[in-house]
Amino acid sequence: MITLLQLGTALSSDLEPGPTGSYSSAPLTGVHISELEDPTPYLLGGELLLTTGMIFARSLTDPKPYVKRLKDKGIRVLGVGLGPSLKSVPAALAEACQQLGVELVVVPDQVPFQNVSRAFWQLAMRSSNAGLMDSLGTQTAMAQAAMRPDAVPAVVRNLAQSLGGWAAFVPRFSEGETVWPASAEQFMPKVRRESQQLATLEAPSTATFELLNQPVVLYPVLVNAQVYGVLSLGPGRRLTPADRQVITTVCVLLAMRAKQREQLTESASVLGGAVAKLAVRGQLEAARMLAEDSGLPDLPSSIRLLALRAQSAIPPAFAAESVRGLAGEEPYDLVPAVQACPFIFEQDGILIALLDSSLLKPQSAKPFDDLEDTEFQSLAFGPRGTAEIPETAAVLSAALNGAQLPSVLHALRASAARAPLGTLTHLGSSDESKAATWVKLLHDYTRADLVSTVTSYLRHRGTWEEAARELGLHRNTLRYRMQLVRSLIGVDVDDPDVSAHLWLALRHAQAAGIS
Known part of the structure; x- marks a missing residue:
């Protein structure tokens, strides 16, 4: 999320703070330009709205209703461009913004509004790239953890730490259940019941339930279209797209680990069965040799x-x-x-x-x-x-x-x-x-x-x-x-x-x- 402080710093002299003399850290979702008396139908909320102030110079003597509409739409920052229409910010507009809590900034004369838009989207691209790099770094750490002997506990711990909350993996059988941190053990009776219900569905998918008024998200881990286990998350914050990508990667890693374990178990079962068949047929020496050679x-x-x-x-x-x-x-x-x-x-x-x-x-x-x-x-x-x-x-x-x-x-x-x-x-x-x-x-x-x-x-x-x-x-x-x-x-x-x-x-x- 780009803030007004970041945008103002990036624009330097191409953007100036209003009467307060400084920028706040108000988050911005975009930049929009409009000279309409009521631009709110074209706004989503959270944008920096830019205007040359033609309506104030022309006919709008009381800007308070205009600012009130912006406030109700979720616009927290209004930018006024100086030039032919306005040589300075009208006092009535500055007063209305102060009373209603809408921050006022100024685009100096001769500075194109396009400079402001371009600066915002450059910052957004940088932020997206940084988020992608962080996500890739986290996913790399998860993949490295999956190679360790204690793969499942390591992956669950890393995921919980990256989300700032708790995480648990409940496998198909009780063996190998993992919870991190240990304090989250108090949630496990409810998590196990919800995981069991999810696993019995014909087409299991992501599910949520509330625990102590906080959302808990369940992700089925599938192996050959069957539920091998359920990954449960109590994130400490709202999940971002990058978080969900990391979670998807963790589910894939757990499924791969499960498949590997399943194949090893199947191989051991076949070999163990062969040892048993030799033993009950009286071929004890051959049975012992096969057991030793098979580990x-x-x-x-x-x-x-x-x-x-x-x-x-x-x-x-x-x-x-x-x-x-x-x-x-x-x-x-x-x-x-x-x-x-x-x-x-x-x-x-x-x-x-x-x-x-x-x-x-x-x-x-x-x-x-x-x-x-x-x-x-x-x-x-x-x-x-x-x-x-x-x-x-x-x-x-x-x-x-x-x-x-x-x-x-x-x-x-x-x-x-x-x-x-x-x-x-x-x-x-x-x-x-x-x-x-x-x-x-x-x-x-x-x-x-x-x-x-x-x-x-x-x-x-x-x-x-x-x-x-x-x-x-x-x-x-x-x-x-x-x-x-x-x-x-x-x-x-x-x-x-x-x-x-x-x-x-x-x-x-x-x-x-x-x-």
Whole structure:
């Protein structure tokens, strides 16, 4: 923005201050020349208005209405050119300008108005070039920061400093979230919620919301037309076009960094999967050599095989998310072990992971719906939100050494194919434990009383009419419920081995007060 002081200094003797004897720092948006009695329809506001004063010399005895119109339009500076029309500034005009707060300047006789216009636009060009150079310098600094090992924190910090405010980057997963300065952490709960909403839109674009009466701007960072993360800004000032160019550059740098990381992760996933396949086929030496050559960690000395199955395919990148909150007779928090596991592969719709036994510890599992906001954020950026992470069945083996892996794999896969969705079961666990899990699934189903349904069905040895009569149900309703039971617990209730253990588990639950 060019100020009157800058323009007056540049023009030197071609422009003189008015009665005050000095120039103010009033900003100017342009220079306009008019001899009309009311030039305001042709003004945008903020210009330096130049006039030869013909209207004052001719007929306008009271200039106050004229100056008032300029003031109302946003004109802060009036320039009067001396010459044939006026030899000096009329006292009434000077008084009106002083009263209404419009600054008065004088263009001396014989000085073309074009000199004033030309000086203004030369200053504007210089200012634009300086702004461009500053922007290029900032963008260069951003690009250099993007080459550092701590690229994302460095870029976010540099951006916040250049804008004089705060900045945050919320990636698709909670890992790698960056906030600068640390005091902006207080804003993050709201920022995460807004970022999640932006990421679920079909066509995400820049968005804004208010925080403590200040605007916050959100910019989606896209990789292959998918939201990789959201850049959030609380600028300390109004954003300029140069600022927006810098922000666009930062989004591109973050996207490039994400793409690079994605490619590295994909390569590591392929190599880790190859190591795992060699290990479960008994080729331990080849597996260890490939891991070493690929820069992957060595196979753990104690391994627990984990098999994951869902109604739709689970990408290896979402393996950790898919095991949150699984119910089982001995609940484990599988997430840390799966997140740290580089040895995962998929075969016939089932994911197999070679977990480090030392990272797997029993603990009380939290239901999915009870996760705190800070824990939930890691799910915020699924393919289209958390709804697309499928319900999973998980089967976990006992601790094994490398030589035992091939002998367990077939049983593990077969167990995963039968395991009920939403549960964690243990390979080789007792039939009693499995039956207790089935009863819990039946009890937790709230849309129908499946416990009483199965109890009556087993009591009458699968006789539809007698069981339906005892339950007060139509026979077709009973058939539908039993189909639901088979789907829910993943086994055939008419199998004698299943029905015997299930009947005993139901009796035990009834004695324990579970209805």
